Amino acid sequence: MSKVEDFLTKDEELIIVEAIRVAEKNTSGEIRVHIEKTSSKAPFERALELFHELKMDETQLQNGVLFYFAVEDKTFAICGDKGINDVVATDFWDCTKDAMAEQFKSGNFKQGIVDGILNAGEQLKKYFPWSDGDTNELSNEISKG
Numbered sequence: 001m002s003k004v005e006d007f008l009t010k011d012e013e014l015i016i017v018e019a020i021r022v023a024e025k026n027t028s029g030e031i032r033v034h035i036e037k038t039s040s041k042a043p044f045e046r047a048l049e050l051f052h053e054l055k056m057d058e059t060q061l062q063n064g065v066l067f068y069f070a071v072e073d074k075t076f077a078i079c080g081d082k083g084i085n086d087v088v089a090t091d092f093w094d095c096t097k098d099a100m101a102e103q104f105k106s107g108n109f110k111q112g113i114v115d116g117i118l119n120a121g122e123q124l125k126k127y128f129p130w131s132d133g134d135t136n137e138l139s140n141e142i143s144k145g
Contacts, residue, residue, distance in 0.1 A: 004037050004144050007071045012110040013142055019114040020140040023121025028128045029063040029084065030138045031117055032056060036145030039070045043077035046070070050145075051079045059083075059137050063128045065120045067113060076100070078116065087127045096120065 008016070020031050032054055039046040047068035051057055056064035062083030069076045078093045089095075096119050103112030 004035050004071055007035055007069070008110060008142075015110060016113050016117065016142060017140050019117045019121075023117050023124070024136065024140070026130050027063075027121065027124035028061055028130055028134045029065065029121070029124030030056065030059050030136075031065045031067070031120055031124075031140075032138060032143065033067045033069070033113065033117070034143045034145065035069045035071060037070070038072040043068060043070060043073075043075040044079065047077040047079040050143075051081070054138070054143060056138060057081060061128055063124060064138065065124070067116055067120075069113075078120070080120075084124065084127065088123050092123065 016033060020033070023031055034047075034050050034054065041049070047066055050068060051064070051066050054066065056066055059081065062081040064081045065084060066079040067076065068079065076097070078097055080088070080093060096116050099119065100112040100116045103109070103115060
């Protein structure tokens, strides 16, 4: 299962996109998922690079969160922008990653990703609640490299 196309089924992708929609419903924060085959860079370094490429650093309140997966490398990272990183507990992303990794060990990739997204959404809702005039600044679709 080292191909990006085989990582998730179409139905699983739809469930993940719906989880992003649900997570973003009550917050001004933005969540994206990016999946690619492999990277020569460390997962977080590559996630940071993609964060800028996907223009996630352009959200008004600096509250974007990127879930990055390199399928063949069996690695992933979570990258939060300054706004969210400044307010969540210092171990928040590591705890989220650990919970996701537990699901992944059982082969439950879709559920691990959904759990991570919803967990991030709860924190975003807490610190960046939705208000009138908020718009969905970034696509909810899964991007692939």
